[in-house]
Amino acid sequence: MAKQKHLMIFRFSAMGDVAMLVPVLRCLYAQNQNIQITLVTRDRFAPIFKEFSELQLMTPDFAGTHKGIKGLYRLYKALKQTKPHRIADIHHNLRSRILRLFFRLSFIRVKAIDKGYAERKRLTHPTKKTMKPLTPQHYRYVEVFSRLGFALDVDKHEFPIKPGLPKSSLEIDLPADxxxxxxxxxxxxxxxxxxxxxxxxxxxxxxxxxxxxxxxxxxxxxxxxxxxxxxxxxxxxxxxxxxxxxxxxxxxxxxxxxxxxxxxxxxxxxxxxxxxxxxxxxxxxxxxxxxxxxxxxxxxxxxxxxxxxxxxxxxxxxxxxxxxxxxxxxxxxxxxxxxx
Known part of the structure; x- marks a missing residue:
């Protein structure tokens, strides 16, 4: 049996970008055997990932315990204890860049998302605009995981069975037709x-x-x-x-x-x-x-x-x-x- 690979993912916000990770995670699990995934994101986004029973969530407190450089180092120490083999930074902000540096100094393989800033600038220029489609965000995520050695094809994505209606919705009187x-x-x-x-x-x-x-x-x-x-x-x-x-x-x-x-x-x-x-x-x-x-x-x-x-x-x-x-x-x- 192949040795289990532990992938750690950074994506702290915003909700839409965090939600876009879901179909990619489905493919990661479906197409890679012996994979362990830890997602580092905010606590309020946890329900988005409730379908993934094997996913480990770690929720930093950037307003308190993990505030500032000292707080980020404290977070790094906590994350390192889970023994990740690969780090995927699909956020690429100041906090994630600092965490990446800490992990690189520990000789852990790290890859970060290419947000396409130059292409984005040309597309949003007020007068010299280049109206050309940019790489979809889902595929930017895929590219990071692929560079870390994980097989991934989102064109083979399959939707799971839909969850049942919550009890709170059953209180609503809704016509069946x-x-x-x-x-x-x-x-x-x-x-x-x-x-x-x-x-x-x-x-x-x-x-x-x-x-x-x-x-x-x-x-x-x-x-x-x-x-x-x-x-x-x-x-x-x-x-x-x-x-x-x-x-x-x-x-x-x-x-x-x-x-x-x-x-x-x-x-x-x-x-x-x-x-x-x-x-x-x-x-x-x-x-x-x-x-x-x-x-x-x-x-x-x-x-x-x-x-x-x-x-x-x-x-x-x-x-x-x-x-x-x-x-x-x-x-x-x-x-x-x-x-x-």
């Missing part, structure tokens, strides 16, 4: 959020014949969700009160998900749920599309040629606030109806 549509109408940056007045038209239409589950986080998003839930009888806000683990099980059982360029799209795609992504200041050419999905609705680049303006949608050029209005509610509704 309605499709379940998830909508995650928010994102971290305004440049990635579809105008709420247009999204209301989408919600209002779809809830007439289907059950619409709304997903959000924080008091501001919750307030908007409750406004729609009060206005429309088949809009369901219950996900707001569910633990994150239960939300994931609910998402897995949706018939379709409407998402911005945000984490919810990746979470749904991990279960094979059709995902319709509305792109604002970002663009699928940047490589952050949901796994196995090609259901894109894009801003009109003839009117707004600076799109994509940045990799994460932070940059909003003057006069671009209404760019997402070039995606009509009718287009969104039509694509949803095609998928269900």
């Amino acid at each position: 309605r499709k379940w549509i998830g909508i995650a109408p928010f994102a971290a940056h305004p440049g990635k959020v579809y105008p709420l007045d247009l999204m209301q038209k989408v919600v209002g239409y779809l809830q007439q014949e289907h059950s619409v589950f709304l997903f959000g986080h924080g008091p501001k998003e919750a307030a908007q969700i409750h406004v729609w839930a009060k206005a429309y009888p088949h809009v369901i806000p219950n996900a707001l009160e569910m633990p994150f683990s239960d939300q994931l099980d609910l998402i897995a059982n949706l018939d379709v998900m409407i998402s911005m360029d945000s984490a919810n799209g990746h979470l749904a795609a991990n279960f094979g749920v059709p995902v319709i992504t509305l792109w604002g200041m970002t663009h699928p050419f940047l490589g952050f599309s949901a796994f196995g999905q090609n259901n894109h609705l894009l801003v009109d680049r003839e009117k707004f040629p600076k799109v994509p303006t940045s990799a994460y949608g932070k940059t909003m050029p003057k006069g671009y606030r209404d760019a997402m209005r070039t995606i009509s509610p009718e287009e969104v509704i039509e694509m949803v109806l095609e998928k269900i």
Whole structure:
């Protein structure tokens, strides 16, 4: 029997990038015998990986115990005790670079992700733009693991059996003849959020014949969700009160998900749920599309040629606030109806 290889992976944030690791992990386990994997990530992301019974999670406390250089050295000592043979840094930020250095000094093989900064800069340049698709993030992850000697082909990915519905969802009175549509109408940056007045038209239409589950986080998003839930009888806000683990099980059982360029799209795609992504200041050419999905609705680049303006949608050029209005509610509704 071949000696077990212990792979340690660094990916601390953000949720969407962490979620994109899931299909790659499935392939790692399926295509490599005698592999042990330790994932170093934040505690709040642990439910994303609950399907992996053999996965060891280590959750650093960057605000406390593992803060600063001394804290990172303390974290390194704790990680080293698990005796990893290979380190895959698929985050490549300051913290992970420092940890990589510590492990290299211990003569442990380390490889880091190539984020393609130069290509990304050309794609997001406001005037001298090169509209060429970049390597998808999932394949950037694969490339790191391949360089560490692990066989990996995500084209052979297989979805697991979907989880059952959480108990918290069974309390909802849902007609059996309605499709379940998830909508995650928010994102971290305004440049990635579809105008709420247009999204209301989408919600209002779809809830007439289907059950619409709304997903959000924080008091501001919750307030908007409750406004729609009060206005429309088949809009369901219950996900707001569910633990994150239960939300994931609910998402897995949706018939379709409407998402911005945000984490919810990746979470749904991990279960094979059709995902319709509305792109604002970002663009699928940047490589952050949901796994196995090609259901894109894009801003009109003839009117707004600076799109994509940045990799994460932070940059909003003057006069671009209404760019997402070039995606009509009718287009969104039509694509949803095609998928269900």
